Amino acid sequence: MWDYITETLRANPALAIFFTLAVGYWIGTRKLGSFSLGAVTGTLLAGVIIGQIGIDISAQVKSIFFIMFLFAVGFGVGPQFVRGIATDGAPQALFAVVICALCLLGVYIAAIVSGYGPGLAAGLIAGSQTISASIGLATDAINTSGLTPEEAKAQLDLIPVAYAVTYLFGTIGTGWILAFLGPKLLRTDIAAACARYEREVLGGAKKDSNFTSAWRAREMRAYRIREGGAAVGKKIAAAEAMAKGERIFVERLRRGGELVQTTPDTMLMAGDVVAVAGRREVLVNLLGQGEEVEDRELLDVPVEAVDVLITAKELDGVELGTLATDPMSRGLYLNSIRRGAMSVNIPLLPGTKLNRGDILRVVGAKAQVQRFVERAGFADRPQTITDMVLVGLAILIGGLIGAYVLPIGGVPITLSTSGGALIAGIFVGWLRTVKPWIGNVPQPTLWFMNSVGLNVFIAVVGISSGPTFVAGLQQAGFGIFFWGLFATGMPMILAPLIGKYLFRFDDAINLGCCGGARTSTASVAMVGEVAKSDVPMLGYTVPYAVGNTLLTLWGLVIVLLLV
Incomplete structure (x- = not known):
């Protein structure tokens, strides 16, 4: 039976990929307390184990799924990325650039001091910064770096080794530093800072105040005057x-x-x-x-709840307190505001400002909802059909641009087709906030492209490197773990101080900016738990968009620096 299974998997690599995904997602969901490895690390480990039997998989498989993944990433972060570069999010965007540069510097120092080649360095940046997407660009860079096929394969086999060894602290360490060490570095009580921010900056309303109730509560009754x-x-x-x-x-x-x-x-x-x-x-x-009466016909008001994508220029930067008094919002109740690629929930407070690209969940009579939609943006109703014309052409055009090679000093510099797909996704994602009718990629499709696209790529990496993984671990040595501690910890310890003293961020959003720049949603969630507030999320979205893009590109950059 065992021989039959192994021979079938060798002859049918597609089955090995699906087997790896099933095991990887199962491992990723197992929890130890509140910690889990996540699907990516689980898939990598499953791939390494399954790959021990020796399975050959075409490199084109992982390229196709990785390009799909990067387009989805760009599509999700596009609105906040452009906003951060072009508008009042510029300080937060610049902060993300500084922190990402520190992340790259930490890995570069580790590589130079320890003599690591591009393979270990690429795995170190992917694991210590928990940015799995950088592995794909690093792979493309190594393959086009001029190394012999044997040298390139040796470096590629080391990437998953360094990633697997350093990912654990990259995840746990970032959350611990920001949530528990961060307030001490800032010398502040983060819960008190968030309460003050709600009171002084967001209009003096607490989360359980009448303002929030007035936006959210909807109870209809009939009264005789x-x-x-x-x-x-x-x-x-x-x-x-x-x-x-x-x-x-x-x-x-x-x-x-x-x-x-x-x-x-x-x-x-x-x-x-x-x-x-x-x-x-x-x-x-x-x-x-007033006398309350029973009048079913009178109370039979058609009501709907709709997600509204904000595209109206006049609503960009408008505070909720102002919007509540605008005739366009008459009869409507606001259930939530979701922002950015991770759809983080933004607090519903009077001073909270809307951004183009925000998704508002509004409830009201159909006529009133339609009136609001016509002025505010686009009704983002659930859809099942993806505009594949948009996706296909965008990836093609981005890939053609990214594939162009610019030789500088004898070194071929290129974004690669993968990097081009990322840039195309950013552009199309932003464009949809301006012209929402150009096409749509529904959230379930984005999840598939993001999660499954990345994990198929990781599965192929794990399966392909499985036979050499143990040898690579012996070559890398235990020191890679300690360099992972350094590469993770150094930027995150400096980040709150840079945010406070150089960029003058309020303590309430500082740690959210730090977590966003490091694309660590879990760490900002931990900060929110300590602060008992959603306010830190206000600093998360713009740095996340910039950080997600730069940290992914660092996979390419670290290879160019070391080849």
Whole structure:
């Protein structure tokens, strides 16, 4: 039976890849406390083990899936990347450049001092910075570096060795440094800093305040307005405005037994029955002696919840407190704001500013939602069809640009087709926030391209390097682990200090900027747990977009520096 399985896997490499993915994802989901290896590391380890039987896989397989992965990465970070470079996110974008440069410097120092070649250095930067995508660009760079095929293979076999040895602390160490050492470096109580930021910068509302409730709560009830009630003789807009600091809306009206079409200028009269949305206690106070009644027909208001992609230029930088008073948001309730490639949740506070490319989850009557969509952007309703014309042409054009070779000092410099796909993804991802009708890549497809695309590449790397992995580990020695500690720790210890004293970031968002620059979502989540606040996420998205792009490119750069 064992001989049959091994011979079948050797003869059918596709089965070996799927077997590796299944085992890798299973390993990646196993948890020790709150820590898990993740799918990428699990797939690499599974590939190394399965690859011991000796399986030959065409290099074109991993190239196809890696290009698909890089396009998806670029598509996701495009809006925040461009915003960071072009607008008020520039300081955070520049900060990310500085931190990424320190990450590259740490690996370069380790390589020079220890005499590591491009293979170990590429694996070190991928593992210590937990940027698996850099392996692909490093592979392309080594293959086109002028090394003999034997020398290139020897270097390529060392990449997964260094990656596997240094990834563990790259993940755990970054989170520990930022969440627990970071506040001490800043000499601040991060929870108090976030509370102050919410109070002073974001409009004085706490997370459980009436503002948040007013944006999120939606309860519709029917009331009969009694003679002498506070709303009698007032226009609907004026009656709604009586609830200071709250957002309530008269959705429908019955007068004399008939449903009446209303506008904000419709006058309310005693005896009217109104369907009002808002917090119940506010509704009672607003309507004075209002009598709650049962009127199913009146309350039968078609309501929908829609994700709205913000593309309107006039909403870029607008605070939620201002948007709440704009007629375009009348009758709407905001459930969440998601931002960036990782769709991080942004706190719903009065001073929170919208960015083009944000996705707002709004709830309201269909007509009101449609009115908001027409002014704000694009209704990002669930879709199942991917615009493959857009994806295919974008990857082609990006690949053609990236494949161009520019010889400098005898060294062939090229982004490679993979780097070109990344740049194409960034451009198309940004373009969609300006012209959303050009095409779409649904979130499930993006997940497949991101996760499966990368892990097929990693599976092939692991399977191909399996037979030489042990020998490579012996060659690398235990010192690679300690250099991983240095390459991970040095930038992350300096980052909070650079953010505080050079860039003058507020302590509340400083550590979020640090985690974003290192593309470590887990570390910022840990900071948020310590801070008991989502505020650190406000500093995450722009540095993440820049950091994800640069750290991926560092796989190419470190090879060019060492060849």
